[in-house]
Amino acid sequence: MTLNVLVLTDQRGGTLKTASRETLSEARRLVERAGGGRVWAGLVGSGLDAILPKVQEMGPDSVLLMDDPVLKDFQAAAYAVAARAMLEGIPSPRVILAPATAMGREWLPRLGAALGTGVATEATEVVPDPEGGIRIRRTVFGGKATVSVALPEGSCATLRVNTFAADPRPGQAPVTRVPVPEIPKEARAISVESTVEAPRDTVDLTQASIVVAGGRGLKGPENFHLVEDLARILGGAPAASRAVVDAGWRPASYQVGQTGKTVAPQLYIAIGISGAIQHLVGMSNSRCIVAINRDAAAPIFKVAHYGIVGDALAIVPALIGALRAERP
Amino acid sequence: MHLIVGVKHVPDADTRLRVDPSGTTYDPDGVKFTINNTYDEATLEESLRLKDGNPGTTVHVVSVGPPRAEEGLRAALAMGADEATLVEVGTGTELDPLLTARLLAAVIRGIPHDLVLVGRQAADDEAGQVGSALGHYLGLPSAGYVTGLEVDPASKRLHIKRYVEGGEETLGMEFPAVLSILKGANDPRTPTLPNILKARRKPLRKVPVGDLLPALETWPGGAKPTSRVTAFQLPPPRAGAKILEYTSPEEAAGKLLAALREEAKVL
Ligand SMILES: Cc1cc2nc3c(=O)[nH]c(=O)nc-3n(C[C@H](O)[C@H](O)[C@H](O)COP(=O)(O)OP(=O)(O)OC[C@H]3O[C@@H](n4cnc5c(N)ncnc54)[C@H](O)[C@@H]3O)c2cc1C
Ligand SMILES: Nc1ncnc2c1ncn2[C@@H]1O[C@H](COP(=O)(O)O)[C@@H](O)[C@H]1O
Numbered sequence: 339m340t341l342n343v344l345v346l347t348d349q350r351g352g353t354l355k356t357a358s359r360e361t362l363s364e365a366r367r368l369v370e371r372a373g374g375g376r377v378w379a380g381l382v383g384s385g386l387d388a389i390l391p392k393v394q395e396m397g398p399d400s401v402l403l404m405d406d407p408v409l410k411d412f413q414a415a416a417y418a419v420a421a422r423a424m425l426e427g428i429p430s431p432r433v434i435l436a437p438a439t440a441m442g443r444e445w446l447p448r449l450g451a452a453l454g455t456g457v458a459t460e461a462t463e464v465v466p467d468p469e470g471g472i473r474i475r476r477t478v479f480g481g482k483a484t485v486s487v488a489l490p491e492g493s494c495a496t497l498r499v500n501t502f503a504a505d506p507r508p509g510q511a512p513v514t515r516v517p518v519p520e521i522p523k524e525a526r527a528i529s530v531e532s533t534v535e536a537p538r539d540t541v542d543l544t545q546a547s548i549v550v551a552g553g554r555g556l557k558g559p560e561n562f563h564l565v566e567d568l569a570r571i572l573g574g575a576p577a578a579s580r581a582v583v584d585a586g587w588r589p590a591s592y593q594v595g596q597t598g599k600t601v602a603p604q605l606y607i608a609i610g611i612s613g614a615i616q617h618l619v620g621m622s623n624s625r626c627i628v629a630i631n632r633d634a635a636a637p638i639f640k641v642a643h644y645g646i647v648g649d650a651l652a653i654v655p656a657l658i659g660a661l662r663a664e665r666p
Numbered sequence: 667m668h669l670i671v672g673v674k675h676v677p678d679a680d681t682r683l684r685v686d687p688s689g690t691t692y693d694p695d696g697v698k699f700t701i702n703n704t705y706d707e708a709t710l711e712e713s714l715r716l717k718d719g720n721p722g723t724t725v726h727v728v729s730v731g732p733p734r735a736e737e738g739l740r741a742a743l744a745m746g747a748d749e750a751t752l753v754e755v756g757t758g759t760e761l762d763p764l765l766t767a768r769l770l771a772a773v774i775r776g777i778p779h780d781l782v783l784v785g786r787q788a789a790d791d792e793a794g795q796v797g798s799a800l801g802h803y804l805g806l807p808s809a810g811y812v813t814g815l816e817v818d819p820a821s822k823r824l825h826i827k828r829y830v831e832g833g834e835e836t837l838g839m840e841f842p843a844v845l846s847i848l849k850g851a852n853d854p855r856t857p858t859l860p861n862i863l864k865a866r867r868k869p870l871r872k873v874p875v876g877d878l879l880p881a882l883e884t885w886p887g888g889a890k891p892t893s894r895v896t897a898f899q900l901p902p903p904r905a906g907a908k909i910l911e912y913t914s915p916e917e918a919a920g921k922l923l924a925a926l927r928e929e930a931k932v933l
Binding site: 350351355411415439445453478484524530596629652 | 677679680683692704705708762763764767789790791792793794795796797798799801802803805806807808809810811825828829830831832833834835836837838839840843846885886887888891892893894895896897898899900901904906907908909910912914915916918919920922923925926930932933
């Protein structure tokens with residue numbers, strides 16, 4: 339069986355997201371598992387020349403480039419039309435993959451709706467389906483269950499970030515420029531008025547491979563810097579429970595959980611967080627979970643892999659001290 | 667202004683799930699269903715706030731689901747929605763997120779709508795597909811991960827904030843439009859007893875799914891699901907945390923770092 343894969347990359351803001359690199363690598367592995375086929379990297383946007391080498395470095399067979407000022411800002415409707423035009427040159431059987439970033443998660447369902455094919459989001463595993471198309475696995479119910487989903491040839495899937503390895507393979511894939519198709523009226527009804535970028539030295543919570551989260555157990559805003567200090571020294575992002583956000587210790591952008599962000603990093607350290615279900619649904623898919631809590635019966639210990647029962651205000655400074663001693 | 671809100675009746679977050687004998691879904695027996703404590707309740711609250719701030723605004727809640735989904739719609743009416751429509755499907759009907767979106771689009775086409783609001787994802791399937799797909803099927807612009815919105819009914823423009831990795835964008839948008847709401851900490855209102863009683867008299871229309879399906883045959887994707895769940899599995903119960911024993915905070919820190927490096931290999 340062969341399978342051709344179009345990877346729609348996320349390079350919003352002019353940098354190729356790590357998640358795009360992961361998806362390009364998994365597309366290569368998918369084609370190998372299928373026993374043949376080609377990987378196309380599809381880039382849609384404006385002013386993309388600078389990132390071309392970064393895409394080629396991930397070993398696609400071809401690069402399709404649709405670079406035009408009208409596509410400067412991401413909008414699902416316009417980008418879905420753009421992706422359809424790219425698909426024209428790609429022979430069946432084929433599938434479309436994208437990283438499950440905010441952009442990919444909005445883009446692919448709109449594309450799949452237009453194509454009339456299947457769509458699955460946040461896949462944690464992708465294999466060729468002997469009956470054609472692919473089978474993916476994903477978690478549902480906030481990590482309480484997983485499902486396998488069969489998607490026919492021609493379908494779309496987004497791949498969960500921080501889940502697939504990015505392994506560069508030197509290559510010089512040829513670049514084909516694809517002209518911009520006509521953009522429908524509804525896609526022109528949106529315009530980006532401004533973009534506020536997070537400060538450069540901070541790591542985005544949903545992309546971070548390490549997240550350090552603090553809860554009410556930190557006792558007050560004056561101690562919350564312990565969470566931020568530990569996050570910084572580990573190269574991760576700080577986060578918080580809703581109790582911390584509601585108390586006004588930190589802004590809503592910190593919140594992980596049902597009404598906050600969903601994260602699935604390699605390492606999640608929960609400090610002074612009890613582990614309410616609404617918090618767990620936002621982080622229980624993390625690969626390794628550490629809980630630091632004074633109460634040995636706190637529910638967070640049920641989902642954690644490692645636990646320290648004790649006072650966060652003593653343990654966290656000791657952790658920071660140990661890490662600082664290693665990297666003077 | 668006419669707002670439409672999609673709400674899905676889903677198992678309560680605290681419910682323990684069991685696998686159905688078919689192996690492809692959960693067993694609904696004994697499961698408590700709700701629209702509460704989910705993304706949809708936050709979306710509904712957002713639309714009710716728009717209604718409070720813009721006199722003359724109506725909120726129409728729409729759900730695709732089995733007969734029990736009527737309870738969810740009644741709860742939404744008790745919170746303050748004005749009208750409800752249930753697209754009633756039999757328990758055996760197979761749906762996927764895109765077919766759900768097609769059914770929603772088919773009923774929404776027949777209802778006045780300036781703004782269609784849905785949750786960032788349903789609390790059960792967590793697909794996060796219905797919003798953008800609805801945008802396509804209704805021929806409307808769509809935006810996801812919306813964290814804030816303001817409406818200017820006079821100029822028919824919306825100003826929305828949306829989350830992007832590493833920042834936030836402010837968009838200007840014409841409506842009608844479809845928005846998927848990713849809301850931070852907002853507290854959904856609790857229905858009062860008079861409102862619960864009033865909700866019983868508010869209009870709730872039921873549309874059998876069979877009335878809508880034939881028209882979908884000619885849509886991309888058609889009247890059948892285009893993806894299929896082949897297995898539904900519960901993860902093996904976790905053993906619980908390995909609790910590290912220590913006599914000083916320094917020893918605890920040392921043991922944790924060693925475990926994360928040598929065993930878990932995440933540092
Ligand atoms: C509709 C709805 C949506 C919600 N959405 C979210 C959400 O998105 N995210 C979220 O997080 N919550 C959410 N919640 C709230 C959730 O139910 C909990 O109330 C919240 O997560 C509790 O936060 P916490 O763990 O910081 O505080 P608490 O539950 O108060 O826990 C504090 C913990 O700190 C421990 N502790 C105390 N002192 C120390 C010390 N010195 N050292 C170490 N440990 C200590 C305690 O033992 C306790 O376990 C939601 C609730 C509802 C109803
Ligand atoms: N069966 C349904 N009936 C009404 N609205 C729905 C239904 N399924 C999904 N939605 C809406 O679409 C959002 C996203 O759902 P999903 O794409 O399934 O994750 C939900 O938060 C709801 O607002």
